[in-house]
Amino acid sequence: xxxxxxxxxxxxxxxxxxxxxxxxxxxxxxxxxxxxxxxxxxxxxxxxxxxxxxxxxxxxxxxxxxxxxxxxxxxxxxxxxxxxxxxxxxxxxxxxxxxxxxxxxxxxxxxxxxxxxxxxxxxxxxxxxxxxxxxxxxxxxxxxxxxxxxxxxxxxxxxxxxxxxxxxxxxxxxxxxxxxxxxxxxxxxxxxxxxxxxxxxxxxxxxxxxxxxxxxxxxxxxxxxxxxxxxxxxxxxxxxxxxxxxxxxxxxxxxxxxxxxxxxxxxxxxx
Numbered sequence: 001x002x003x004x005x006x007x008x009x010x011x012x013x014x015x016x017x018x019x020x021x022x023x024x025x026x027x028x029x030x031x032x033x034x035x036x037x038x039x040x041x042x043x044x045x046x047x048x049x050x051x052x053x054x055x056x057x058x059x060x061x062x063x064x065x066x067x068x069x070x071x072x073x074x075x076x077x078x079x080x081x082x083x084x085x086x087x088x089x090x091x092x093x094x095x096x097x098x099x100x101x102x103x104x105x106x107x108x109x110x111x112x113x114x115x116x117x118x119x120x121x122x123x124x125x126x127x128x129x130x131x132x133x134x135x136x137x138x139x140x141x142x143x144x145x146x147x148x149x150x151x152x153x154x155x156x157x158x159x160x161x162x163x164x165x166x167x168x169x170x171x172x173x174x175x176x177x178x179x180x181x182x183x184x185x186x187x188x189x190x191x192x193x194x195x196x197x198x199x200x201x202x203x204x205x206x207x208x209x210x211x212x213x214x215x216x217x218x219x220x221x222x223x224x225x226x227x228x229x230x231x232x233x234x235x236x237x238x239x240x241x242x243x244x245x246x247x248x249x250x251x252x253x254x255x256x257x258x259x260x261x262x263x264x265x266x267x268x269x270x271x
Contacts, residue, residue, distance in 0.1 A: 005046075009049060012045060013097060020093055024164060032091055039077065066111055066112045069110075075137075076100050083096065083142055094149075095148060096145045128192070139185045140190075140246070142179075143250075144246045144250035146179035146243070150175040180242070183229060190222050201215055
């Protein structure tokens with residue numbers, strides 16, 4: 001039943017993504033509102049799936065590739081919904097919803113079931129570490145999507161080619177505001193994740209501390225956030241620099257994750 005609910009949520013997310021794509025291609029301004037309704041329905045079904053997973057297996061969906069990606073997809077979906085509030089850049093979902101769909105597809109293919117790994121030492125500190133990290137990554141994803149849209153809109157304006165991007169994307173100021181909020185909200189959560197993860201590892205698995213891949217990934221991600229914040233300082237086109245930093249940083253985080261995932265695939269220890 002849990003997996004069927006995940007599939008149902010995925011279909012609703014997919015419908016929202018298709019509606020956003022059609023709206024962008026045809027300039028149908030009402031479709032983003034319908035897409036937001038589909039997104040809300042998908043989030044409600046997804047929340048039910050995660051709750052059922054927890055109830056059925058007596059384990060939070062935070063361990064293992066599929067459960068972790070499903071939880072991350074849900075949080076990014078929430079971030080998309082917040083960013084889609086009328087007047088706050090609703091069309092940012094054009095890029096964010098496909099990310100949710102992609103994560104959901106991977107989770108569904110792998111299978112949203114417990115990994116069977118031992119759960120010792122996975123108490124409240126482990127839960128806080130993972131949840132804080134996921135909230136941070138959700139903020140970075142929103143900032144990266146807004147940053148990419150900012151760069152595309154900036155190029156559109158600079159070239160004076162007022163096509164579909166100019167008509168559909170929010171103004172530069174709105175995209176910059178979304179990106180700034182994503183970074184500034186995500187950074188404190190990821191900072192907490194680094195501190196809690198370090199303390200948890202030092203307390204229970206001190207021998208793993210120097211080369212812990214999960215903690216290394218979070219630290220790299222924290223440095224990406226810091227770079228995105230620093231990009232907003234100084235003179236010149238701060239908003240454009242920040243947008244580029246968010247996009248490049250997001251790519252770096254994904255690449256580092258994939259590299260570490262491949263290197264630790266033999267023991268299944270990495271999310």
